[in-house]
Amino acid sequence: MDGIFAADTWKKFSVCRGRRPWLACPDEQCQHHPRAVQRGASNLYFPVIESALSIPPWSDRLQEALGVYWEPIVNTFPEDRTKQIEFLAHGPLAAVLAELGMTPAQLAAEVERRVGQQEKINVSNLRLEEYRQFTGGTHVLGLDREFEIRPQTVPPALKPWFSRLVKATRLREVRAMTGFTRIQPPGDGATNIARLSVADNLGWLPAIEVRGEGIFLEMDAGRLAAWEMLPSVIARAAHINGHWIEEWRLRNGGTSMPPRSISPRSLLIHTFAHALMRQLTLECGYSSTALRERLYVADENEPMAGVLVYTATTDDDGTLGGLQRQGDPQRIERTVVAAIQAQMWCSSDPLCIEDMLAPADGLSLAACHSCVLAPETSCEEFNRFLDRAMLVGTPKAPEAGFFRSIAESEGS
Numbered sequence: 001m002d003g004i005f006a007a008d009t010w011k012k013f014s015v016c017r018g019r020r021p022w023l024a025c026p027d028e029q030c031q032h033h034p035r036a037v038q039r040g041a042s043n044l045y046f047p048v049i050e051s052a053l054s055i056p057p058w059s060d061r062l063q064e065a066l067g068v069y070w071e072p073i074v075n076t077f078p079e080d081r082t083k084q085i086e087f088l089a090h091g092p093l094a095a096v097l098a099e100l101g102m103t104p105a106q107l108a109a110e111v112e113r114r115v116g117q118q119e120k121i122n123v124s125n126l127r128l129e130e131y132r133q134f135t136g137g138t139h140v141l142g143l144d145r146e147f148e149i150r151p152q153t154v155p156p157a158l159k160p161w162f163s164r165l166v167k168a169t170r171l172r173e174v175r176a177m178t179g180f181t182r183i184q185p186p187g188d189g190a191t192n193i194a195r196l197s198v199a200d201n202l203g204w205l206p207a208i209e210v211r212g213e214g215i216f217l218e219m220d221a222g223r224l225a226a227w228e229m230l231p232s233v234i235a236r237a238a239h240i241n242g243h244w245i246e247e248w249r250l251r252n253g254g255t256s257m258p259p260r261s262i263s264p265r266s267l268l269i270h271t272f273a274h275a276l277m278r279q280l281t282l283e284c285g286y287s288s289t290a291l292r293e294r295l296y297v298a299d300e301n302e303p304m305a306g307v308l309v310y311t312a313t314t315d316d317d318g319t320l321g322g323l324q325r326q327g328d329p330q331r332i333e334r335t336v337v338a339a340i341q342a343q344m345w346c347s348s349d350p351l352c353i354e355d356m357l358a359p360a361d362g363l364s365l366a367a368c369h370s371c372v373l374a375p376e377t378s379c380e381e382f383n384r385f386l387d388r389a390m391l392v393g394t395p396k397a398p399e400a401g402f403f404r405s406i407a408e409s410e411g412s
Contacts, residue, residue, distance in 0.1 A: 051174065053147070053294075062107075073088075089103075152332075162218065164217070168324060169324050170213065175208055177206050178193070178205060179195050180193070180194050211315070213312075213321060215309050216306060216308045218305060224268075227402050239362070239365065244262050244385075245258060265305060268391070275391060277309055277378060286323065294310065295307055340403045346368065346370050347370045347371075353394055354366075365389060391403050
């Protein structure tokens with residue numbers, strides 16, 4: 001086995017035959033020599049996980065009661081749907097209707113409304129549906145067991161930067177494994193994802209559900225739009241986006257473009273999420289691995305500029321309320337200010353803020369383990385696309401910091 005991992009060892013053998021049995025697709029043309037990888041290497045298997053929050057009306061008591069009956073109802077011909085609903089209303093769902101104070105006719109009307117609403121949902125962009133729930137107002141308490149939010153007044157000290165503050169007192173997240181990749185981790189629009197089954201119409205996926213709580217913050221659209229136009233901000237985002245395009249083409253070949261670009265907005269919101277999580281671990285008592293980010297970012301069509309920091313557990317009762325309690329206006333003001341102030345100085349400065357510790361792939365700039373990097377389980381982007389300068393600026397370009405005035409006012 002001596003030298004088996006050396007690059008020159010396998011050049012003595014013929015080139016790869018292009019077989020990829022885990023992808024269940026024809027062999028590809030390959031002119032590269034094979035290479036050895038340890039059987040237990042972490043890059044032999046990357047799970048592809050998709051997650052979604054349970055949001056109204058799909059999280060309320062009625063939808064929970066419909067349960068296994070929902071798919072048969074949806075798949076029934078419209079002209080026969082009323083009869084089926086009436087049968088359920090006088091049978092399996094009678095107790096639920098009594099609890100909710102609904103008549104069979106009201107149930108039929110509500111089901112028809114939800115069937116129509118389901119057809120309008122953009123399944124490929126569930127984040128937008130979640131974002132609308134967080135920014136749409138107060139949910140009626142008591143009727144929903146899986147989703148409960150309580151909008152708060154944004155503290156005056158944070159109003160120039162944030163337009164909305166929401167305490168999520170009850171959340172349910174479903175995480176499902178949809179496939180896996182080998183060698184390269186799954187990325188946006190990845191085409192090398194192996195399916196879990198050879199069946200064409202797989203009706204189920206391995207999944208878990210977790211319950212918890214969180215804090216949602218939405219950034220002010222006007223101030224954000226003005227900041228995004230600054231030349232120093234555009235230049236830093238363009239640098240990372242250029243490396244992102246190079247990596248995409250290296251992985252997928254040709255001159256194709258990635259399905260999204262790395263914008264100043266995405267860098268700002270992502271880096272702020274990491275800074276906020278680091279501060280919350282100090283103030284709430286949660287470990288750094290217990291908190292997770294959920295980013296809501298979009299630049300075109302229906303813009304989004306928000307972040308949900310949350311914690312969740314598989315226990316049916318969820319968590320204990322310590323995180324959402326920090327969403328009180330007075331508490332979150334202190335937390336956000338402290339989080340920004342902490343980013344003004346990194347123990348690895350000046351190397352960090354001068355981008356000298358940036359990773360070799362160029363997908364982050366001013367970011368290291370001493371300031372904004374988070375545990376892999378907490379970050380949606382595998383600790384990529386981070387830049388502390390987007391929060392507080394740099395010595396050469398202080399205006400690049402979206403929150404620069406917060407840090408300076410607190411530090412003066």
